[in-house]
Amino acid sequence: MKLPIGISDFKELIEGKYQFADKSLFVKDIIDDGAKVILITRPRRFGKTLNLSMLSYFLDCNKDKQINLFDNLAISEIREFCGKHQNKYPVIFVSLKDIKQPNYQETYGDIVELFSQLYEKHRYLLEGESLSINEKNTFVTILNKTANLSEIKSALKQLTKYLSLYFSKTVVLLIDEYDTPIQEAYLRGYYQEMVDLMRSILGQALKDNSYLTKAVITGITRISQESLFSGLNNIEVYSLLREDYGQYFGFTEDEVIKLIKEANNPDIQVDAIREWYNGYQIGKHILYNPWSIINCLKNHGKLQPYWLNTSSNDLITKLLSNAKPNVKQQFEELLQGKIIEQALAENLILPEIETNTDSLWSLLLYAGYLKVLSHTLSGNRFVAKIAIPNKEVGFVYDKIVERWFSSAISLESYDNFVGALSKGDIDKFQMYLSNYIMQTGSYFDFNNNTHEQIFHIFVLGLVVGMREEYIINSNQEAGKGRFDVVLIPKDKNKDGILLEFKIARNDAELLDRANEALSQIKDKQYFQVFKQHQVKDVLAIGIAFCGKELELSYEKIEMKG
Numbered sequence: 001m002k003l004p005i006g007i008s009d010f011k012e013l014i015e016g017k018y019q020f021a022d023k024s025l026f027v028k029d030i031i032d033d034g035a036k037v038i039l040i041t042r043p044r045r046f047g048k049t050l051n052l053s054m055l056s057y058f059l060d061c062n063k064d065k066q067i068n069l070f071d072n073l074a075i076s077e078i079r080e081f082c083g084k085h086q087n088k089y090p091v092i093f094v095s096l097k098d099i100k101q102p103n104y105q106e107t108y109g110d111i112v113e114l115f116s117q118l119y120e121k122h123r124y125l126l127e128g129e130s131l132s133i134n135e136k137n138t139f140v141t142i143l144n145k146t147a148n149l150s151e152i153k154s155a156l157k158q159l160t161k162y163l164s165l166y167f168s169k170t171v172v173l174l175i176d177e178y179d180t181p182i183q184e185a186y187l188r189g190y191y192q193e194m195v196d197l198m199r200s201i202l203g204q205a206l207k208d209n210s211y212l213t214k215a216v217i218t219g220i221t222r223i224s225q226e227s228l229f230s231g232l233n234n235i236e237v238y239s240l241l242r243e244d245y246g247q248y249f250g251f252t253e254d255e256v257i258k259l260i261k262e263a264n265n266p267d268i269q270v271d272a273i274r275e276w277y278n279g280y281q282i283g284k285h286i287l288y289n290p291w292s293i294i295n296c297l298k299n300h301g302k303l304q305p306y307w308l309n310t311s312s313n314d315l316i317t318k319l320l321s322n323a324k325p326n327v328k329q330q331f332e333e334l335l336q337g338k339i340i341e342q343a344l345a346e347n348l349i350l351p352e353i354e355t356n357t358d359s360l361w362s363l364l365l366y367a368g369y370l371k372v373l374s375h376t377l378s379g380n381r382f383v384a385k386i387a388i389p390n391k392e393v394g395f396v397y398d399k400i401v402e403r404w405f406s407s408a409i410s411l412e413s414y415d416n417f418v419g420a421l422s423k424g425d426i427d428k429f430q431m432y433l434s435n436y437i438m439q440t441g442s443y444f445d446f447n448n449n450t451h452e453q454i455f456h457i458f459v460l461g462l463v464v465g466m467r468e469e470y471i472i473n474s475n476q477e478a479g480k481g482r483f484d485v486v487l488i489p490k491d492k493n494k495d496g497i498l499l500e501f502k503i504a505r506n507d508a509e510l511l512d513r514a515n516e517a518l519s520q521i522k523d524k525q526y527f528q529v530f531k532q533h534q535v536k537d538v539l540a541i542g543i544a545f546c547g548k549e550l551e552l553s554y555e556k557i558e559m560k561g
Helices: 010-015 025-032 048-059 079-085 104-121 133-143 149-153 155-167 180-188 191-206 253-263 270-277 290-298 314-321 325-335 357-366 391-406 411-423 426-439 452-466 507-523 526-533
Strands: 037-041 091-095 171-176 212-219 235-238 280-282 285-288 340-344 371-378 381-387 470-474 485-489 496-503 537-546 549-558
Touching (some): 025 212, 048 091, 091 104, 091 155, 104 155, 104 191, 133 149, 155 171, 180 191, 191 212, 253 270, 253 290, 270 285, 270 391, 285 290, 314 325, 314 357, 325 340, 391 452, 411 426, 426 452, 452 470, 452 496, 452 537, 485 526, 496 526, 507 526
Parallel strands (some): 037 235, 091 171, 171 212
Antiparallel strands (some): 280 285, 340 381, 371 381, 485 496
């Protein structure tokens, strides 16, 4: 079984006889779509580049027609369509996925280089009489990387003109990962310069371009029309909130089962694969992360977060770290496997993400960190029920939470904290917890008015690293009420741990409130949650907070059959 790890060129995939999920009907749906400009947004590593590469090889009249890469694929059975459209169009295919630089000057240099390479592929246009002397001179300046800013901004539009004149046909323009340089610019602090440049490049290429028959653009998000697609009225956007094209990005259930059967490895279990990598939903289509599936099969069914390592997650980490308390509270609910309802923004203005909650949740969705279970249109906003898609993405969130504390807490100190809690060393546990409250002020503004829920999130974040040895649940029903946090040991010989939180109005109340929290654990019989897991003993801890001060009260409870 030959799996295409990191291969995004359609010809290489087919000629190399790699395993391939047939998405070729995507070509027909694109051509049949009445929109002249199509923007499809999907998470990273969901097959965007490969699908555009497939489009290019099918449509491009400049490809080798002696080699039919589409034999035995679904599209080849529609002969009339193939006869009318296969290798019938001049095609421009450009990818911006590698435009990632720390400043605008280097990014602009990369774009100049990219356009030079693009023009090099079409150097044949300099032959013959289809281009005027002035047009050939402009072509050469871009080719030689001596073009001025105005010529760079019009480079894509000019290339559509040159191809159209040469072939006497209108052009198909394919732009992959259009928003990568914009997201990078936002992270690095040159967002407005980048948006201004991209608005000019895309606007000239896409708006009222008579040399263009169709453009297909892919990215992770839709940058707001006001920011980027200003004045472009002929664009149709297909996001994760629209069912169209849903089956073409990511693997369907049937495709995954087929791949598992062909792997012929009895150790690969469908249910485990589903738990780790399934869960993305676009209309009726339930999808798996293709990058993770391919890597999992390549590694003989080893379940681990492959998708995590394909990006630094810097933007998501930054946004969640700086989020408002109510966002962190909702985030904590998601970590517990709950479903929350949230308004979503279809268009994003990146500078507003840190202040606009709708935009933050929307980015998390479009980037693949959330899934939509259902949504309705309320006024001009989508209101959706959202959740974490699968175990792999949950692991990503765990890592983000760990990074909240990493700048203030050393790995050795954290290991000692975890060891103290799991061994029931309350004095050390209290010492480390007190130190962490003092050291993490950049993320949690602890004061006498801090709500209990913030301390709840804080402690939950600290114990996330214990998930290898414990099942961690929060704010769920047990006994006669709802507990705050429980840690259920996977090793039944270990003690269970139950944490209950209270807020004190002043330091003098701390011990009384801690005792009250411990009494609540016993009175409400929260420890009953451990019975179904055959846990023999439970360490119950009541914790009271007042600003940056805390007090504990604890008791070891023996579980009786």
